[in-house]
Amino acid sequence: MYIKTIEPDDASGEIAALYDAERASMGQVMEATQCWSARPDIIVPIENLLHQIRDEFSLGLLNFRLITFVAARFVPSSYCSHVYFRALSSMIGRDETLAVHRDYRNAGLSEQQVEMLAYAEQISRDASKITETDIKRLRDVGFSDLNIADIALAASFRNFMSRYFDAVGATVEAEFLDADPEIRQELAVGRK
Structure with a gap:
């Protein structure tokens, strides 16, 4: 990480509670979470916003993760591509997730999911080019x-x-x- 953050053992108050919750669910505090602690006033609202978008997502967790995975590819973000490859693989399988990464249009998804991911891709590439026709x-x-x-919201938030993760030097955890190694290379869509 390029910036100084609050280490898990040094955390107190709301940040310690957030870190403890992540340790309980993930077994560790991820750099993606820790990097927000450079702005202690923002870490909790950012985490709350993530949970509000994800947990109340009108299209379910699978579609949230599909959007996040595709958006990460086109940002491009190696960190988020690796993390969401793992999360999505646990839901739909490794081969299916690889197919989505390589070409979601031909990965066996529904027509609705393909349109959803095309919109997420457009947002990630250049949202200023979205028109009423895209919404139609x-x-x-x-x-x-x-x-x-x-x-x-899901694509823009990703x-x-x-x-931000790239800007402050967060690196993906080994697990x-x-x-x-070929799949790792393929998922390294941004910073290697």
């Missing part, structure tokens, strides 16, 4: 305005988070790296 395409496959807003 989402509505045409059955998405409500709430769903569209949630897709935009862009924000991933860019999120695939055992196959």
Whole structure:
């Protein structure tokens, strides 16, 4: 990490509680969490926003993770690609997740999921180019305005988070790296 952060053993108050919760659920405090502690006034609101977007996501956890994984590829963020490859693999399988990474349009997803991920890709590449036609395409496959807003929030939030992680030098933890060096290389879409 490029910046000084609050180490888990030095944390107190709300940050210690947040770190303890992450240790309980993940077995460690991830650099992605710790890097926010350089701004102690922001770490808890950022974590709360992540949980509010993810836990209340109108399209379910699987679609949230699909969006996050695809957005990470186009940010590009190696950190988030590795972490969400692992998370998504546990839900749909390693081979299926690799197929999504390589070409979500031909990965056996539903038409609705493909349109959702195309929108997430567009947000990550250049949201200024999104038009009413893009939104109409989402509505045409059955998405409500709430769903569209949630897709935009998930993709935009991942862009924000991933860019911050790279900007402060967060590095992916070893347990999120695939055992196959070729797959690790493939998922290293940004910083190596």
